[in-house]
Amino acid sequence: MTTAARVWRPSTRGRVGRKRGTGSVAFYGFISPWLVGTLLLALFPLGYALYISFTNWDGLSKVKPWAGLANYREVFSSPDTWSSLSRTLLLIIFVVPATIVGSLVLALFLNERVKGRVVFRTLIYIPAIIPPVAAALIWKNIFETNTGSANRFLALFGIRAVPWLIGGHAFYALVVMMLWGLGVGIIIDLAVLQTVDVEQLHAAKIDGANAFLSFRHVTLPAISPVLLFQTVLVLIATLQTFIPALLLSPATAANATQGGVIGLVPTSNTFYMVNVYAQFFSYSRYGFGSALIVVFFIFILLLTGIIFKVFGRSVYYTVDPTATNRKARRR
Amino acid sequence: MCPSGEISSEQIGLFTAAYPELKLNLINYDTTRLNAMIAAGTPPDLVRDAGTDVTPYIATRGLALDLDPYFAKSTVIQESDILPINDVWKWDGKVQGQGPRYGMAKDWSQDAMWWYNPAAWQAAGITEPDPATPVTYDQLLEWAPKLTKSSNGKTSVYGLFTTAPSHDFISAMVATAGGKILSDDLLTADFTSPEAQQALTWLVNAAKAKVGYSAVNPSPDWDGPEYLAGHQVSADAGYWFGGYLDSNNAKLEATTKFAAAPMLGTTRVSPSFGAVGYWIPAKAKNPEGSFAFMEWYCGGEGARARAAAGDGLPALKSMLPLLPQQTAFQQQTYQVQQTELPYLKVLALASPYALGSAIDTAIAKVFPSAVTGSTTVAQLGDQMTSAANAVLAQGKKAAGG
Numbered sequence: 001m002t003t004a005a006r007v008w009r010p011s012t013r014g015r016v017g018r019k020r021g022t023g024s025v026a027f028y029g030f031i032s033p034w035l036v037g038t039l040l041l042a043l044f045p046l047g048y049a050l051y052i053s054f055t056n057w058d059g060l061s062k063v064k065p066w067a068g069l070a071n072y073r074e075v076f077s078s079p080d081t082w083s084s085l086s087r088t089l090l091l092i093i094f095v096v097p098a099t100i101v102g103s104l105v106l107a108l109f110l111n112e113r114v115k116g117r118v119v120f121r122t123l124i125y126i127p128a129i130i131p132p133v134a135a136a137l138i139w140k141n142i143f144e145t146n147t148g149s150a151n152r153f154l155a156l157f158g159i160r161a162v163p164w165l166i167g168g169h170a171f172y173a174l175v176v177m178m179l180w181g182l183g184v185g186i187i188i189d190l191a192v193l194q195t196v197d198v199e200q201l202h203a204a205k206i207d208g209a210n211a212f213l214s215f216r217h218v219t220l221p222a223i224s225p226v227l228l229f230q231t232v233l234v235l236i237a238t239l240q241t242f243i244p245a246l247l248l249s250p251a252t253a254a255n256a257t258q259g260g261v262i263g264l265v266p267t268s269n270t271f272y273m274v275n276v277y278a279q280f281f282s283y284s285r286y287g288f289g290s291a292l293i294v295v296f297f298i299f300i301l302l303l304t305g306i307i308f309k310v311f312g313r314s315v316y317y318t319v320d321p322t323a324t325n326r327k328a329r330r331r
Numbered sequence: 332m333c334p335s336g337e338i339s340s341e342q343i344g345l346f347t348a349a350y351p352e353l354k355l356n357l358i359n360y361d362t363t364r365l366n367a368m369i370a371a372g373t374p375p376d377l378v379r380d381a382g383t384d385v386t387p388y389i390a391t392r393g394l395a396l397d398l399d400p401y402f403a404k405s406t407v408i409q410e411s412d413i414l415p416i417n418d419v420w421k422w423d424g425k426v427q428g429q430g431p432r433y434g435m436a437k438d439w440s441q442d443a444m445w446w447y448n449p450a451a452w453q454a455a456g457i458t459e460p461d462p463a464t465p466v467t468y469d470q471l472l473e474w475a476p477k478l479t480k481s482s483n484g485k486t487s488v489y490g491l492f493t494t495a496p497s498h499d500f501i502s503a504m505v506a507t508a509g510g511k512i513l514s515d516d517l518l519t520a521d522f523t524s525p526e527a528q529q530a531l532t533w534l535v536n537a538a539k540a541k542v543g544y545s546a547v548n549p550s551p552d553w554d555g556p557e558y559l560a561g562h563q564v565s566a567d568a569g570y571w572f573g574g575y576l577d578s579n580n581a582k583l584e585a586t587t588k589f590a591a592a593p594m595l596g597t598t599r600v601s602p603s604f605g606a607v608g609y610w611i612p613a614k615a616k617n618p619e620g621s622f623a624f625m626e627w628y629c630g631g632e633g634a635r636a637r638a639a640a641g642d643g644l645p646a647l648k649s650m651l652p653l654l655p656q657q658t659a660f661q662q663q664t665y666q667v668q669q670t671e672l673p674y675l676k677v678l679a680l681a682s683p684y685a686l687g688s689a690i691d692t693a694i695a696k697v698f699p700s701a702v703t704g705s706t707t708v709a710q711l712g713d714q715m716t717s718a719a720n721a722v723l724a725q726g727k728k729a730a731g732g
Contacts, residue, residue: 057729058392062392063730151484160483163484250549263696283685284729
């Protein structure tokens, strides 16, 4: 086999070599923006963060005192790490299933030929295209204790005003704001629902399957790869929740003297990345903040791997990767 | 780098007319951006900060330019004309107020003073305080519920200015009771002293009473806009607030009075915890140009115009007579300010190991539990001491100590 592989005609080898060379140049040419971006904006910062995580650098001093593993020991022993992580996991419990199931249910509804479907689709998608800052301002106004419409609505029923943006209530206000942007998931679900084989659905109907059984045994397996993809994306995005928590908090540059910008984020919304930000920019602890990031990076990597391992088996792929490889070899 | 809107386009025009060779490019003040710019070795040419808070920190790290040679050469600012408050911008490695000058105040105030609307007191049937005589913090808390308008969980008017467990505010309170928060070596903070406990008790009670914005009910803005909107009957600010009112809603001057700093104890102290001004980063590309702006804005024509408008007390002795005294409002604020000046004290608020904002963030985190009743004031004092000292210790470690 090895010998046979070496017996190439020179002309063929040259032609193939030129093609391969041209192909390689084109390939690397096309991916170079992404490659350069990844190297400069992902791998370099990650490597730098790894180095900084072994120091006590304050972000401003010329010296970066070596700290060894002290920052990592503190990551695992600090109550702030565990409390912020547990809040983040609680947020995941609320946001991830609601996002995946909610967007799928709405997509199924919008996939039906109902009257005013286009209007519904537009209305549901609009929140997804509103910039996050504007969305946060809208929700801040809605949830404002003294003037917000949420409390005006409650007042109609004689219910006392709720301080939505402070204390434990702030967590639920944030969940509502995050779920408001389901539109992106709905668009993806709508797109994948269009790809479900109509013949299979008809066959199921002929076999006596009702709508639920058709969905359970035909639609769901067909869209499962996209659902897995969505789950992983939403999970990672939710784990990294920071901007929405900051934007929904009462913190502004003007009132930062009331406890620093991060000091005004309610405890219930002090998620892992909020703690990371506080370490960097409130406490000037670039070394410890970097250690928190490195640990979190590994945590997300492991969690993603586990999800693929556990749920990957339940996913139905219409393309058999093995068959594709066989075809490629024959060619 | 300064908060957007602070330097008006008119001022920019006047400066560029005086210095046509210099182009002024304003960057909005943002600590995150400032950190990033300094870390990248491309700092702004001038940075706006509170001298009482940052001087030891920026000087110890070699971030700020020693301005002594620039002041020595200056023809605009004479050393003998500089008011002592500017010494907060000095640091000799151990003591704030001594050593080289690293910045200069653009203006300053006695920041624990307060402003109020006398009509609110009259409407509530409370005898209006004498503005020139300090009231006690307890009196403020006694009046506040009567001045607050609430219904069904909603508050339309707060009877007390914003109270925050910031170490500036607590230090100012504690100073009137003869105490202090930061140790002499600036390495530790103590919120467990009887004076600090008294201040914390008041802060917790104020937050519990819901008679003003607090750490558990943060203000959507600072006191200025809330006072202008009529959401508060008082505002916690120094003399500069008069200029703010004048430029934002001059009509309110007829219904506003300026009052002496309240007292927790029996020692009359009226601190300045700002002396906000400018410093020049050591790596600034154009330090000469930066100093030219500092001269113009803090001690030249720019400063003269702001002093005449009542935008804070000037940094130079020679400009004190410029403070406005034309209207009844300006006369009232001027007189109260004159009465207050002898009680000026610069408190030890800054440490080379941590910025005040870092200490404030750490102590703000533990404060809410005392308001909800999960912890006692004594426990709060312990927690705040631990939190602040942890920040200071980490800062010392980062400084290589």
